[in-house]
Amino acid sequence: MFSSIRGRILVILAVLGLCGWYLATTQIKLGLDLQGGMHLVLEIDDPEGTMSMEARSDAIDRAERIIRSRVDELGVEEPLIQKVGQDRLIVELAGIDDEERAKELIGQTALLEWKLVRSRTEVDASLPRIDRAIVAALGGDSIRALGRAMEAPGESMEDLLFGTGPDTLPPEDPEEELEEQEELEVDLEVPEADEDLRPLSALLLQGPDQGEFLVRTEDYPIARMFLELPEVQAIIPRAVSLQFEWQPRAVAGQTYRALYVLQREAFLTGDMLEDASANRDPQFNQPIVQFELTRAGGRRFGDVTGRHVGDRIAIILDREVVSAPVVRSRIGARGQIELGGSTMEEARDLALVLRAGALPAPLRVMEERTVGPSLGQDSIDQGRLAGIIGLFLVVLVMIGYYKLTGVLAIAALSVYVVLVMGGLVALGATLTVPGIAGLILSIGMAVDANVLIFERIREELDQGRAVRTAVDEGFGHALSAIVDANITTLITALILFQFGTGPVRGFAVTLTIGIIASFFTALYVTRTFYLIYIRNKKATDTVSI
Amino acid sequence: MRFFKDAAFKFIDKRQKAYVVSAVVLTIGIGAMLFNVFSIGNWMNYGVDFTGGTVIQIQTEPGVTDADLREALGGPQAPSVTRFGADDEFIIRAPVVADMETDQVAAEIRQLLAAAPGIGEFEVVRTEIVGPVIGAELQQQAALAILFSFLLTLLYIAFRFEFRFGLASIAATLHDILITLGFLALFRIEISLPTVAAVLTIIGYSLNDTIVVFDRIRENLNKKGGRREEPVTLIDRSINEVLPRTVMTSGTTLVVLLSLLILGGAVIRDFTIVLILGVVIGTYSSIFVASPALLEIQRRWEKKEKKSDRKKPGSRARDKRAIPV
Numbered sequence: 001m002f003s004s005i006r007g008r009i010l011v012i013l014a015v016l017g018l019c020g021w022y023l024a025t026t027q028i029k030l031g032l033d034l035q036g037g038m039h040l041v042l043e044i045d046d047p048e049g050t051m052s053m054e055a056r057s058d059a060i061d062r063a064e065r066i067i068r069s070r071v072d073e074l075g076v077e078e079p080l081i082q083k084v085g086q087d088r089l090i091v092e093l094a095g096i097d098d099e100e101r102a103k104e105l106i107g108q109t110a111l112l113e114w115k116l117v118r119s120r121t122e123v124d125a126s127l128p129r130i131d132r133a134i135v136a137a138l139g140g141d142s143i144r145a146l147g148r149a150m151e152a153p154g155e156s157m158e159d160l161l162f163g164t165g166p167d168t169l170p171p172e173d174p175e176e177e178l179e180e181q182e183e184l185e186v187d188l189e190v191p192e193a194d195e196d197l198r199p200l201s202a203l204l205l206q207g208p209d210q211g212e213f214l215v216r217t218e219d220y221p222i223a224r225m226f227l228e229l230p231e232v233q234a235i236i237p238r239a240v241s242l243q244f245e246w247q248p249r250a251v252a253g254q255t256y257r258a259l260y261v262l263q264r265e266a267f268l269t270g271d272m273l274e275d276a277s278a279n280r281d282p283q284f285n286q287p288i289v290q291f292e293l294t295r296a297g298g299r300r301f302g303d304v305t306g307r308h309v310g311d312r313i314a315i316i317l318d319r320e321v322v323s324a325p326v327v328r329s330r331i332g333a334r335g336q337i338e339l340g341g342s343t344m345e346e347a348r349d350l351a352l353v354l355r356a357g358a359l360p361a362p363l364r365v366m367e368e369r370t371v372g373p374s375l376g377q378d379s380i381d382q383g384r385l386a387g388i389i390g391l392f393l394v395v396l397v398m399i400g401y402y403k404l405t406g407v408l409a410i411a412a413l414s415v416y417v418v419l420v421m422g423g424l425v426a427l428g429a430t431l432t433v434p435g436i437a438g439l440i441l442s443i444g445m446a447v448d449a450n451v452l453i454f455e456r457i458r459e460e461l462d463q464g465r466a467v468r469t470a471v472d473e474g475f476g477h478a479l480s481a482i483v484d485a486n487i488t489t490l491i492t493a494l495i496l497f498q499f500g501t502g503p504v505r506g507f508a509v510t511l512t513i514g515i516i517a518s519f520f521t522a523l524y525v526t527r528t529f530y531l532i533y534i535r536n537k538k539a540t541d542t543v544s545i
Numbered sequence: 546m547r548f549f550k551d552a553a554f555k556f557i558d559k560r561q562k563a564y565v566v567s568a569v570v571l572t573i574g575i576g577a578m579l580f581n582v583f584s585i586g587n588w589m590n591y592g593v594d595f596t597g598g599t600v601i602q603i604q605t606e607p608g609v610t611d612a613d614l615r616e617a618l619g620g621p622q623a624p625s626v627t628r629f630g631a632d633d634e635f636i637i638r639a640p641v642v643a644d645m646e647t648d649q650v651a652a653e654i655r656q657l658l659a660a661a662p663g664i665g666e667f668e669v670v671r672t673e674i675v676g677p678v679i680g681a682e683l684q685q686q687a688a689l690a691i692l693f694s695f696l697l698t699l700l701y702i703a704f705r706f707e708f709r710f711g712l713a714s715i716a717a718t719l720h721d722i723l724i725t726l727g728f729l730a731l732f733r734i735e736i737s738l739p740t741v742a743a744v745l746t747i748i749g750y751s752l753n754d755t756i757v758v759f760d761r762i763r764e765n766l767n768k769k770g771g772r773r774e775e776p777v778t779l780i781d782r783s784i785n786e787v788l789p790r791t792v793m794t795s796g797t798t799l800v801v802l803l804s805l806l807i808l809g810g811a812v813i814r815d816f817t818i819v820l821i822l823g824v825v826i827g828t829y830s831s832i833f834v835a836s837p838a839l840l841e842i843q844r845r846w847e848k849k850e851k852k853s854d855r856k857k858p859g860s861r862a863r864d865k866r867a868i869p870v
Contacts, residue, residue: 033812041679099672103648365648367679372670375602375812382810390804394797401546401793433812434739440805441746441820444798445753448790451797452757455790458547481760484705488756489749491701492694496745499690504742511746 005535008528015520016415019422026425030094031432031506034380036373037094038102044087045364056087059360064089067106070356074105088366099370101349109318109362110353112270114301116263117211117312117324118240123261127201129235130226137231140194146222200226207258211312211324214256217248223259240264246320247340260321262314267304269358272297274333276354278347281338287347289337289354298333306330317350318362383436390440391417394447402454404544408533409450412526416446419517424510432506442514445489449522453478458545467537475527482522486515548792552785556832557777557840563833567720574727581730589726592735593673595687597641597680599624599650602671605633609664617661624654630811634670647676687741691722694745698752706763709842714755717835721751721826728822739816747823750798754791754831761787762839776843780836795828 032039042063044056051059060083071079071093080092096102135143203223204213215223226232227242236242245258275292293301305313305327314324315337323338339347394413398406420439424431457474465473493515496508534543578588593600605614614626614635624639639650651674658664675683695715703711725747729736761783765771771779799821806817 041676100652364646364676365674366676368648368651368672368674370669370672372668374604374668375670379810379812382808383813386805386808386810389808390801393800393804397797397800434742434816437739437805437809437813437816437820438746440801441798444794444801447797448753448794451790451793455787455793458789459786462550477764480764481757484702484756484760485753488698488701488752491697492745492749495690495694495697496742499686499693500738500742504738507739507742 005528005531008524008531012415012525012528016418019418019426022422022425023418028421028425029428029430030376030380031430031435032092032094032369032376033371033433034376034431035094036371036376037092038096038099039367039369040091040103040106040365041084041367042089042091042107042363043366045362051361053086056361060087060089062360063363066357066359067091070105070353073352073356074102076102089363095373101345103365103368105349105353107363107365108353109359110270110350110356111318111358112273112354113266113316114268114304115241115266115314115316116304116308117314118261118263119210120206120213120261121210122237122240123242126235126237127204128198130200130232131198133231133235134199134226134229135194135197137229138199140191140197143194143197143199146199200232204259205256208251209312211261212245213259213261214249214251215244215259217255217257220244220248220257223257238264243314243316243319243321245324246317246322258321260314260324262316262321266316268293268297268301270354271357272300273354273357276351278344278351279336280344281336287339287342287344289339289347289351291335291337291354293333293335295333301335302330302332379433379436383433387436387440391443394443398447398450402545404533405454405457405530408529409447409454409526411529412450412521413443413446415525416443416517416521419521420510420514423513423517427509427513429509429513430506431510434504435506435510438507438510439514442511442518445486445515446518446521448485449478449482449518450526452481453522453526454545457543461543461545467534467541467543471530471534471543475523479523482519486519490515547789549785549788552788553781554785554788555781556784557781557837560833560837560840563837567724567834570724571720571727574724574730577727577731581733585733589730589736590733591684592737592740593638593675593680594737595680595684597647597675597677599637599639599654599675600671600673601637601651601654601669602629603635603637603658603667603669605635605667606665607633609633609667611635613661613663614658617664618654618657641677641680648674650674683738687738690741690745691748694748698748702752702756702759706759709839709846710759710763712842713835713838714752714759716838717755717830718748718751720834721747721823721830724826725819725823729819734815734818737815739813740819743816743819743823746820747827750820750823751827751830754795754827755835757787757790758784758831758836759839762836776840780840784832784836791828791831795824798824 044051044059044063046056064081064083067089068079068081071081071091074093076093076096078094080090082090084090091106093102200223203215203219203226205215207214224244241262241264243260243262245260248255248257250256272294273291274294274297277290279288279290280286281288309327309329312324312326314321316322323340325338337350339350342350391413395410398409400406402409420442423429429435453474456478457470460470460473460477461467490512493508493511497505497512500508534541537543581590582588611626611628614637615623618624618626618637624637627636627638628634629636637654639654641647642650651672655669658667695718698718699711699715702714722744725744728734729740734740762780765774765779765783765786802817802821802824806814806821809817
């Protein structure tokens with residue numbers, strides 16, 4: 001039945017109806033480059049490479065769930081959150097207006113810890129060793145240059161640190177006396193000339209409280225860099241950790257960062273959090289985050305706070321101390337985090353990420369692409385205009401050159417356009433800017449198939465064949481060229497799909513759908529129209545071609 | 546209306562001239578690549594997709610110039626600023642900075658611009674940040690994509706036609722890609738993912754044209770007496786027979802691409818330019834490269850066959866004169 005004219009018309013109408021139904025009921029999905037939005041590729045941040053592949057893969061799985069629940073709370077429609085490969089995550093958010101905030105929400109580890117604050121005196125004894133370790137690691141000259149840099153702002157720290165100093169080599173005199181300490185393998189030999197250098201302890205000021213040092217805000221980046229040196233980390237006493245406060249603090253006209261001396265082990269972490277919400281402190285009208293702990297968490301919290309009334313407890317978010325209140329009495333399952341000078345929105349975001357849970361490991365942005373909504377709309381408008389005008393010109397050329405046959409071809413091409421658009425919707429494909437280019441290109445290929453057939457029919461007519469035979473032969477002989485040409489292009493499109501990402505994939509998808517649609521249109525639809533056209537013609541009649 | 550009806554151009558006779566044209570164009574392109582190696586350190590103008598780095602497109606208030614932006618961004622490792630499309634839109638490009646998180650560069654540029662006097666309000670309309678690892682991976686993927694599409698099409702043509710047709714079409718496609726790459730190098734068009742997509746499309750398009758010509762050669766060979774015909778005449782005849790189609794198809798495709806170039810906006814401009822070039826070269830090469838290559842390959846083949854025929858008297862040397870299908 002598919003070869004009778006009536007059967008053919010039915011098939012075409014059915015396909016058209018299906019595509020039309022898809023087009024009428026479903027919106028075509030636009031890529032981020034067209035509707036605006038953010039595309040992120042995230043990877044586990046593990047610079048030392050200590051995590052195994054399985055651990056990374058597992059961490060990404062968990063991160064995927066946590067980020068999904070964060071994004072859901074953000075209210076983004078149809079977010080794409082997808083694991084790619086073993087250790088990467090793609091996050092695509094359409095139509096967001098504040099990308100910095102979205103990125104912060106997605107990428108924040110949100111590791112919440114509660115630690116006891118210890119005393120400065122526990123590190124005082126180690127400070128000379130830490131100073132020597134810094135001198136040994138960086139060299140005396142670069143540290144002196146750093147001192148000058150503090151008075152002459154504008155020069156980048158890295159330049160001064162690593163751009164100078166032949167003196168960074170370890171000194172040759174091995175008879176340097178070391179303090180009797182356990183980690184003797186750490187190379188702490190310091191040249192005599194550098195003996196008087198106190199790089200870290202010179203920056204540390206005594207804070208008002210026993211548990212903290214103060215560092216001037218301008219010294220903070222350097223102090224932080226010193227403390228992050230692996231050589232320094234190795235000799236900080238094992239029981240404690242040194243962590244900065246997250247925001248500067250103003251004391252008598254000067255701003256400082258507090259450096260807390262904390263018990264290394266956290267007694268409670270954010271995974272024991274049941275709920276968190278943002279609120280205002282009724283007393284000072286400052287934003288706070290109120291939290292509720294799980295039953296087990298509440299018991300442990302009550303236990304520790306009960307034993308430490310009068311001591312300070314630090315609340316640490318992503319390795320920075322948010323606040324360190326004094327315990328006035330035993331605290332149960334509910335508590336609050338004071339956020340200092342934060343805005344209400346920041347408090348809400350913090351509550352959100354705390355509710356969704358901490359990421360299993362910090363994530364790093366590998367790739368970010370953001371398109372504003374206005375640019376996307378421009379691209380759509382321009383692509384549409386270019387497409388319509390291009391099509392109109394093709395219509396003119398085809399009808400001018402092939403006359404009535406050209407009209408048939410244009411009718412078939414209209415079917416083609418509906419097919420491609422319907423196919424895109426049906427497959428849930430995403431239309432991107434290169435995708436539009438792929439569509440327009442595939443229209444060119446659809447026209448080519450028709451041209452191949454018509455030229456062939458003309459040749460057959462030249463050889464004196466009757467109309468019906470010429471048409472049959474034309475379609476028959478053009479077939480091999482059309483098949484081979486389409487298949488090779490299809491091969492390219494499939495490879496593009498396999499290797500491409502994002503926009504290029506969009507191009508490959510539209511090109512593939514376009515090729516298949518053009519194949520069907522040229523060989524089936526055009527032929528049907530032609531059969532209708534020559535239905536009543538006698539062998540001696542002519543066709544308008 | 547009909548173009549090139551009964552055309553009888555002697556294309557194959559002119560192949561020596563075509564070789565010279567191709568050689569000159571190829572030399573210019575390769576020269577441009579070498580020149581680029583010495584002047585910009587890479588044979589192509591790779592974009593952030595492949596090198597990693599940051600691209601920020603901003604829309605400013607009217608009257609802001611690229612000089613203003615350059616001054617605001619300053620510094621020894623200053624990012625480059627170029628005008629893009631409309632008068633008040635600019636693209637800022639910065640390379641990967643060692644010791645800096647991938648997305649930190651963009652934040653810094655934004656801060657510098659916000660702090661600079663004389664720039665006023667601006668809107669970031671597009672940001673592309675690619676880490677160095679991703680860039681290297683994409684480079685590898687693009688190379689693999691081109692290689693694989695090559696191999697698979699060669700296999701397909703060898704299967705559908707014959708190995709010699711496959712070789713000739715690969716020669717033509719290589720020719721087209723090299724010329725396209727030379728063009729990209731000469732005008733320092735940025736190599737981005739869409740540009741790679743365009744190069745791959747050219748492979749497809751060029752093959753498309755070549756296949757149509759080869760399809761006709763195959764058909765004519767299989768006709769009665771086709772194998773006895775002088776190969777030069779047969780190939781010329783085949784090209785001429787499909788010439789109306791070639792002109793018509795290239796013409797309509799170019800019409801669409803030109804409208805895309807003029808009206809399609811700045812985002813896809815480079816992409817469209819590469820495609821237009823590909824269509825022109827693809828059409829040229831199907832006639833002047835692929836078909837002569839088929840002839841040359843066949844003649845080489847024939848000489849070898851003749852040598853071996855002499856050793857074995859009585860073999861059917863005559864039948865090997867033309868291309869067997």
